[in-house]
Amino acid sequence: MTTVSSTSSSTAASTGSSSLIASGSGTGIDYSALVEASVQKRLSRADRIDTTITANEARIAAYEDMQSLLLAVNTSLDGLRNRSVSTGAGSNLFEERTAYLSGGGSTAAGDVLSVTAADGAETGTYSIVVEQLATRHKIGATTTASQSAALGQSGSLTLGVAGGTAVSVDVEAGDSLTDIRDAINARKSTSGVTASIVKVTDSQYQLILTANDTGKAITLDDGGSGVLNGLGLTDADGGYTNELVAAQNAVVTVDGVRVERSSNTIADAVDGLTFDLYAALPGQTIGVEIGTDLSSIKSAITGFVDAYNAFRAFAQSHQTVGSSGTAGSDATLFADSLLRQVTKTVYDALNAKVTTDDGDTLSLASLGITFASDNTLKVDETALNAALTGDIDAVRTLLGLEMTSSSTDLKLLRYDRSLGRTDFTLDITVAEDGTLSGASVDGDSSLFRVSGNRIIGNDGTAFAGLVLVYTGESGSVDVGFSQGLADRLYTTLNGIAATDSGDIARIVSQLDADNTDMTRRSDDIKTKAEDYRTRLTAYYARLEAKAEAANLLLQQLKYKESSDD
Structure with missing residues (x-):
């Protein structure tokens, strides 16, 4: 009897392998393709989720760009709102003062002295003669x-x-x-x-x-x-x-009044003004005019135009429609409701008009600012200069927040929120000892609380954030607020773009949360798909091994039959 020795053929279809290539002695089936098709069918769900995550990430980036641009608009508007730090602003350009010097003959006025004016200093003119410097x-x-x-x-x-x-x-x-x-x-x-x-x-x-x-x-x-x-x-x-x-004091005359100090820096001669003396110039008068710092206001206005135009370019880029009538590839926020809302809100605010006490109507055009054909803003510098030098109070009214009161005893201390009510009559009660005991509007005493000489708007009311100071007697005071374009737009955009609490921040936070949840689901699907790949590969490997064994047995039987013959 002839003995036949058999050598098993190797196969990649071993248990746990990542790919299967059937041997010629097996079924001849491409198991790898079968496994990959089955796994990809399961992974397709993760792919759809990953596509959504990628789209969300693009939206988040676009929202954050929009938020940065809107915050830049608000930064440019902040000093134009006619609010102090206590009333919610970082600065008030309408209260900033600058000194304009003239005179001095052949010596430049700035070489004789400089004048620094504190915010809110009284505007006016002074005649200064530096008689002698302190030594x-x-x-x-x-x-x-x-x-x-x-x-x-x-x-x-x-x-x-x-x-x-x-x-x-x-x-x-x-x-x-x-x-x-x-x-x-x-x-x-x-x-x-x-x-x-x-x-x-x-x-x-x-x-x-x-x-x-x-x-x-x-x-x-x-x-x-x-x-x-x-x-x-x-x-x-x-x-x-x-x-x-020799030791000597500085001597200057201010509007003919002799002022003598031991220092060349004199900060207590005129309220809000500091004189720094550099050279004595007896007999020569230096003219000093204290006025609103128009240069800073102009820079802020032109800075606002630039910031708005940057936002407008962003908005247009996300509203682009291709030749096919579909959104452009970079228009991530195409048809986005928030972007549409912001664009309309800004446009409406910039087209608003403000009426002065004299009945005059003011608008951005009063500053020489108009819309171009693409809805960007353009500035007529000559008209802007004329508005600033001609009537700075009208510019303040057009842009900022102003309070009027029928009593000089009532002052605005703080108002750090947007207007909830613009006109009201405040009924104030003062006790016999002169302390405030109550304040109400339309008979409602729950709107305000009093503390010392302060009248404070309660949270949850239209007067929240409002703090007034009153030093008069019991009575009624008519109060009115005028909210200019800059202040109105700032407060609106702040609600949309505020870093922690604005609408954009809430949307981004929700998208981040959605992405975190979807990433977890995608990772879970991928993990299970890989587990399935391992199990299916092992299953097909076993099938192929059995097919190879059966084929080998068949070959042995055929050989035996032929030998017997």
């Missing part, structure tokens, strides 16, 4: 041949400045000029006197004492020890040996 008292000792050799002086000297705290400095016989300088400077923050050494020639050194502050004379005393005379700071009569610069 630091400076005295010198007699010269010595060396700054490091012992001077042979001993004793104690006391030095300071008029009105200050004097200090005592001990001098020993072995001390040099440098030692004495260093000993004086060790106490200069207390004494108000600084010592220095000037090299006059190669063989002459001089000790110089200088008052730290202008307008203050140096005081010296040695208690009769003779140290001051020995150093050459004072003469035999106790007078200064070398008074290099």
Whole structure:
């Protein structure tokens, strides 16, 4: 009997393999294709979810771009709202002041003095003459041949400045000029006197004492020890040996009124104004005009136009329709309801009109700002300049928030939200001791609470965020608010674009949450699909192994039959 030895053929269809290639001795079926088709059918659900996630990520990026652009618009508007920090703004450009200088003859006015005006300072003009500058008292000792050799002086000297705290400095016989300088400077923050050494020639050194502050004379005393005379700071009569610069106060005349101060910075002559004196110019008048800082307002207005146009370009890019009539590839927010709402809101706000107390109607056109054919804004600089220099109060009314009151005793302290009600009559009750006891509108006392002399709008009412100060007696006060274009647009956009609480932030937060949930679902589908791949691969591997074994058995039977024959 002939023995037939058989060698099994290898196959990739082993349990757990990632691909299956059937051998010629098996079924001949492409199991890998079968496995991949079955797995991809399951993965298609994850693919659809991933496509949605990618689309959401694109929308999030577009929303964040829109949010940044709207916040840039609001940044440009903030100072134009005529609100102070307490009423909800970062700055108020209408309250910022600048000084315009003129005169001085052949000397530039700015070389004589500068004037800084505080926010809210009274506008007006002043005539300034700088008669003399304040100077630091400076005295010198007699010269010595060396700054490091012992001077042979001993004793104690006391030095300071008029009105200050004097200090005592001990001098020993072995001390040099440098030692004495260093000993004086060790106490200069207390004494108000600084010592220095000037090299006059190669063989002459001089000790110089200088008052730290202008307008203050140096005081010296040695208690009769003779140290001051020995150093050459004072003469035999106790007078200064070398008074290099006399101490003197600054003297200016403001509208003919003589003002004398010890410093060249004068901040208490006129409320809200600080004068810095640089040079004395007796007999020459410097004109000072304090006015609204029109340059800053103009920059803010043109900055707003630029910020709006940037947003407008963004909006247009997301409303683009291709030749086929469908949205462009970059129009991520095409037909987006929020973008449509924002675009309309901004457009309506910019087309609004404001009526003044005189009945005049103001609009952006009053500032020389109009819409171009593509709905971007353009500025007529000549018209803008004329509006700013011609009637800054009208510009304030057009753009900002203003409160009117029938009583001068009622003042606005804070209003950090959008207007809930623009006109109302406030009925105020004051107790016999002069303290506020209540405030109401239309008989409703729940709208406000009082604290000291403050009337505070309660949360949840139309007056939330409003804080008034009242110093009068019981009575009724008519109150009115006018909300200009800048303030109205700012408060509207803030509700949409505020980083933490705006509409965009809420939508982005929801999309992020949706993506997190969908990512979890997609990952779960992918994990299960891979598990299924492993199981199906093992199943087909077993089938192929059985088919190979059966085929081998069949070949053996056929061989045996042929052998038997």
